[in-house]
Amino acid sequence: MLHQISEYFKQKHGEIDAVIFAPGRANIIGEHTDYNDGFVLPFPINLGLWFVAQKNQVQHLKIEAFNIQETIDYPLKTDQNIKSSWFVYFYQVLQRIQLPTSFGATIVFGGNLPIGAGVSSSSAITCGFIALLNRLYELQLASERMLEIAVLSERGGGVQGGIMDQFTIFYGLKNKAIFLHCGDKTYEYIDINLGGLKFYLIHTNIKHELALSDYNNRRADCELALNHLQSHGIEITSLSHLSINQLSWIQEILPQALYEKTSYVIEENQRAVEATKALKSGDFNHLGRLLYQSHKGLSEKYQVSCPQLDWLVNMANQNDFFLGARMMGGGFGGCTINLVKGLMTDTMSEDIKQKYFEQFNIKPEIYLIESSDGLLESEKKIHL
Ligand code: GLA
Numbered sequence: 168m169l170h171q172i173s174e175y176f177k178q179k180h181g182e183i184d185a186v187i188f189a190p191g192r193a194n195i196i197g198e199h200t201d202y203n204d205g206f207v208l209p210f211p212i213n214l215g216l217w218f219v220a221q222k223n224q225v226q227h228l229k230i231e232a233f234n235i236q237e238t239i240d241y242p243l244k245t246d247q248n249i250k251s252s253w254f255v256y257f258y259q260v261l262q263r264i265q266l267p268t269s270f271g272a273t274i275v276f277g278g279n280l281p282i283g284a285g286v287s288s289s290s291a292i293t294c295g296f297i298a299l300l301n302r303l304y305e306l307q308l309a310s311e312r313m314l315e316i317a318v319l320s321e322r323g324g325g326v327q328g329g330i331m332d333q334f335t336i337f338y339g340l341k342n343k344a345i346f347l348h349c350g351d352k353t354y355e356y357i358d359i360n361l362g363g364l365k366f367y368l369i370h371t372n373i374k375h376e377l378a379l380s381d382y383n384n385r386r387a388d389c390e391l392a393l394n395h396l397q398s399h400g401i402e403i404t405s406l407s408h409l410s411i412n413q414l415s416w417i418q419e420i421l422p423q424a425l426y427e428k429t430s431y432v433i434e435e436n437q438r439a440v441e442a443t444k445a446l447k448s449g450d451f452n453h454l455g456r457l458l459y460q461s462h463k464g465l466s467e468k469y470q471v472s473c474p475q476l477d478w479l480v481n482m483a484n485q486n487d488f489f490l491g492a493r494m495m496g497g498g499f500g501g502c503t504i505n506l507v508k509g510l511m512t513d514t515m516s517e518d519i520k521q522k523y524f525e526q527f528n529i530k531p532e533i534y535l536i537e538s539s540d541g542l543l544e545s546e547k548k549i550h551l
Contacts, residue, residue, distance in 0.1 A: 168217065168277075168278055168279050169186070169188070169217045171217050172217050172219055172233055172275060172276075172277055172278075173186065173217075175233065175246055175275065176219045176221075176275050179275075179300045180221055180273050180275075181221065182221055183219055183221060183551055184219070184220055184221045184222050184270075184303060184551075185218075185219075185220045185221075185299055185302045185303050185551075186216055186217065186218065186219050186220075186549050186551060187217070187218040187295050187298045187302065187546060187549075188215055188216070188218075188295075188542065188545045188546075188549065189215055189216050189217075189218070189290075189291040189294050189295030189298070189336055189542050190211035190212055190213070190215035190280075190291065190336060190339065190539050190540070190541060190542070190545075191212050191214050191215055191216075191280040191281075191286035191287050191288060191291055192209050192210065192211050192212060192286060192287045192290070192316075192331070192332055192335040192336060193209060193212050193286065193366065193368065193495065193504055193536055194207060194208065194209040194335075194448070194495055194496065194504070195208040195209065195210070195332065195344055195366075195442060195454075195458075195504065196435070196438055196442040196457060196461050196493070197209075197331075197435060197436070197438075197439035197442075198435060198461060198465055198471075198493075198495070198496070198498075199376050199385060199431075199432070199435070199465070199469055199471065199498075200329075200349065200407065200432060200435050200436055200439065201286065201328075201329025201331040201347075201349040202275030202327070202328065202329035202349075202386050202389070203329075203349075203389055203405050203406045203407050203432050204348075204349050204350030204404075204405035204406075204407045204435040205348075205349060205350070205405075205406075205407035205432060205435065205439070206346065206347065206348055206349070206407075206439035206440060206443075207345075207346075207347050207349060207439060208330045208334040208344050208345070208346055208347075208357070208439055208442055208443055208446070209332075209334075209339075209344065209345055210332055210335065210339055210343065210344040210345065210542065211335055211336060211348070211538060211539050211541045212286065212358060212536045212537070212538065212539055213278050213536065213538070213539040214278070214280045214281070214286065214534065214536065215278050215279070215280050215291055216276055216277065216278040216280055216288070216291045216292065216295050216479065217277065217278050217295075218274060218275075218276045218278065218295045218296065218298075218299045219271065219274070219275050219276070220271050220272050220274040220275075220299055220303055221272065222272055222303060223270065223271045223272060223273050224270055224271070225271050226242065226243050226244065226268050226269075226270065226271045227240055227241060227242050227243060227271040228240075228243065228257075228261075228271055228272050228274065229241075229271070229272070229274065230254070230257060230274045230275075230276070231274065231275045231276070232253055232276060232277060232394040233275050233276060233278075234277045234278070235252075237420070238252070239251060239254050239519050241254075241261070242255075243266060243268045243271055244432050246262075248476075248503070253292065255324050256289055256292040256293045256296070256320065256321070256324055257292070257296055259293065259319075259320035259321070259324050260293055260296050260297055260300070260316065260317075260320045260321040262320070262323065262454070263316045263319060263320055263323075264297070264300055264306070264308075264316065266300065266304055266368070266483045267304060272299075272300075272303055276292070276295065276296075278291075281370055281532070281534075282374070283374035283493050283500070283501065284368070284374075284496075284501050284502050285368045285494075285496025285497060285498070285500070285501025285502045286368070286495075286496065286501075286502065287332040287335075287336065287496070289321060289324065289326075290321060290332035290333050290336055291319065291336060292487070293316075293317045293320045293321050293333070294313070294317045294333055294336040294337060294542055295542065296467070297313045297316055297317055297320075298313060298337075298542055298543075298546065300466055300543045301313060302546075310337055310338070310490060310543060313337065314330070314333055314334060314337055317333040317336075317337075318330050318333050321333070322342070325383075326382055326383065326497075327382070327383050327386050328382075328497075329349055330349055331347065331349065331521070334347060334349075334352070334354075335347075335541065336541055336542050337541055337542050337543050338354070338541050338543065339538070339540060339541030339542075339544070340356055340357060340540055340541065340544055341508075341537070341538050341539055341540045341544075342359050342361055342538050343356040343357060343358060343359060343538065344356070344357045344443075344446065346439075346443045347414070350405060350407060357443055357446055357447060357550050358446075358447075358526060359446070359538055360449065361451070361506075362366060362449070362451075363508070363509050364451055364490070364506060364507065364508060364509070365500075365506075365507055365509060365510060365511075365535060366504060366505065366506060366507075366535075366537075367504075367505045367507055367511065367533060367534065367535055367536065368495070368502040368503070368504055368505070368533070368534040368535050368536055369479050369505060369519070369531055369532070369533050369534075370501070370502045370531055370532040370533075371473070371475035371479065371500055371501065371502070371503075371529070371531060371535070372442045372529050372531055372532060373473060373475050373476075373499075373500030373501070373529070373532060374500055374501075380497070380498075380499045381470075381471070381499065382471075382497050382498075385428065385469065385471060386534060388424070388425060388428045389406055389428060389429070389432065391425060392406060392421055392425040392426075392429045393405065393435025395420065395421055395422075395425065396409075396417070396420060396421070396467075397482070399420050401420075406429055406432045406433065407432065407433075407436055409429070409433050410433065411433055411434065411437055413433075414430055414433065417429060417430070418430075427468040427469070428468065428469055430468060431464045431465070431468035431469040432469075433460060434460075434464055435464060438457045438460060438461055441453070441457055442454055442458075443458045445457065448536055450544055451468045451490055451496045451506065452490060454490070454491060454506060454551055455489070455490030455491025456491060456503070457491065458477075458490075458492055458493045458495065458506060459480070459491055459492065460492030462476075462477075462480045462492065462494055462503075463495035465493065465494055465498060466480075466494070471494070471497065471498030471499060471501055472494050472498055472499075473498070473500055474527075475500070475523075475527055475529070475531075476494040476498070476500070476503055478523065478526060478527070479492065479503045479523070479531070480492045480493060480494065480503055481519045481524075482519065482522070483503070483505055487508075488507050488508050488509075488511075488515065489505055489506070489507050490507065490508065491505070491506045492504065492505040492506070502534075510535070511533070511535075515526045516533045519531070519533065520533070
C-alpha cells in the first residue's frame with residue numbers, strides 16, 4: 168500500500184520529504200475503561216494509514232485523501248474550517264499546533280484501514296498528521312506532547328474519548344500488546360504469543376458515528392455515578408478506584424442504571440487484569456471466556472452493543488473454532504474481535520458472511536489481523 172501511495176505521489180508531485188505510518192488499533196479487552204482511568208490491553212494492527220509529504224513554497228497545506236481522491240487546500244494564514252468528514256481531524260490538530268507560515272506542504276494520505284469500524288481510523292489521522300507536521304516543520308515535539316495534542320484534537324472533533332487509541336498508535340510495538348493503566352499512564356508490553364491461534368475482526372458494516380451516538384452519554388453517566396459516590400463521602404477520583412468486593416454497598420447508593428454502568432467498569436478492569444495474566448501464561452481458553460464475559464457486560468450492562476454485534480458474538484459462541492469474541496471499540500456498530508483456533512477456511516468465512524447477510528441484509532467483512540509497530544517505532548524504520 169505504501170508503495171502504491173508513494174509511487175502516486177512521486178508521479179504527481181515529485182520528491183518525497185517525509186513518510187509516516189499510523190496503524191489502526193485492536194483492543195483485546197478493557198473497553199470503555201480508558202476514560203475511567205482503568206486498564207486496557209490493545210495493540211496496533213497491520214492495517215493503517217500512510218502519510219506522504221513534500222514541503223511546498225505556496226504556504227498552503229494541500230491535503231489529498233488518496234482512497235477517495237478528494238483534495239482540500241488550506242491556506243496556512245487563515246483559520247477557516249472546511250466542511251468535510253475527514254478534514255475535521257486535520258483542522259482540530261491545526262488549532263493546537265502553531266505552524267511557521269514560511270512554507271506549506273503537499274500531503275497525500277491513505278491506506279487499508281476501514282473507516283467507522285472501531286479500529287481508530289480517526290486517531291490514525293490525528294496521530295499521523297501531528298507526527299508528519301513534527302517531522303516536516305522540525306517542531307521537536309516530545310512524544311508525550313504529541314499524544315496530548317492527539318487526544319485533545321479528537322475531543323475537539325466531538326467524541327469525549329480516552330487515551331487508549333492514541334497511546335497505542337504512538338507507542339505500540341510489533342508482537343506486543345500494551346497493558347496500560349490509563350490513570351497514571353504506566354504500562355507494560357505483553358508478548359503476543361498465540362501459538363497457532365489468530366485474531367480476526369468481523370466488521371458488521373454498521374458504521375458507527377461515535378460523536379452522534381451515545382458514547383458521550385456513557386461517559387457522562389460515569390461522571391454522574393462518580394459524583395454520586397463522592398457526595399456520599401467516598402473518596403475516589405475515578406470509578407476505577409473501586410473494587411469488586413465493594414459492589415454490594417455501591418448498589419445501595421447508586422440508582423440502578425448508574426449501578427449497572429459502574430459495576431461493568433469495575434468488572435471489566437478486573438477482566439483486563441485477568442486477561443493479561445492469561446495472555447502471559449498462554450491460557451487461551453480462559454482468555455476467550457473473558458472476551459465473552461466482556462461482551463455480555465458491554466451489551467447488557469453498559470448497553471453499547473447492537474443486534475448485529477450481538478449476533479456475531481452469539482454465532483462465535485456456538486462455534487468450537489472460536490475461543491472468544493466480543494465487540495471492540497466504542498460500539499453501536501463496528502467490529503467484533505475474535506480469538507480463533509487457526510486460519511479460517513474460505514468455506515467458513517463464506518458461511519459466516521452468508522448467514523449474517525440472510526439475517527441483516529448487509530455484507531460483513533472479515534479481516535485477519537496481526538500486530539504491527541506503532542507510529543514511533545515504524546518511523547525509525549521507514550527509509551525514504
Ligand atoms: C473509542 C475511544 C476510546 C475508548 C473506546 C472504548 O475507541 O476513542 O478512547 O474509549 O472507544 O473502549
